[in-house]
Amino acid sequence: MPKSLCENCRQMREVTTPKGSRFLLCQLSITNPEYPKYPRQPVTDCDGYLPIEKPLDGRPDSNAS
Numbered sequence: 001m002p003k004s005l006c007e008n009c010r011q012m013r014e015v016t017t018p019k020g021s022r023f024l025l026c027q028l029s030i031t032n033p034e035y036p037k038y039p040r041q042p043v044t045d046c047d048g049y050l051p052i053e054k055p056l057d058g059r060p061d062s063n064a065s
């Protein structure tokens with residue numbers, strides 16, 4: 001399966017069930033109904049995609065050491 005954009009997106013939150021199933025929750029769905037809560041994977045094109053390595057404020061990640 002091709003890698004999904006969700007895997008590297010700030011909007012994604014990983015949800016793992018007690019049985020070990022893994023789901024990718026799109027947090028953009030909370031404020032924008034056009035985005036499904038659990039997008040069909042893999043997502044290869046998405047207007048809401050925010051890459052993790054690009055800080056929103058343009059500064060380097062303050063958590064990096």
Ligand code: SF4
Pocket residue numbers: 005006009010011012025026027028035039043046047048049050
């Ligand atoms: S905004 Fe797009 S790429 Fe990001 S988690 Fe939601 S569906 Fe995936």
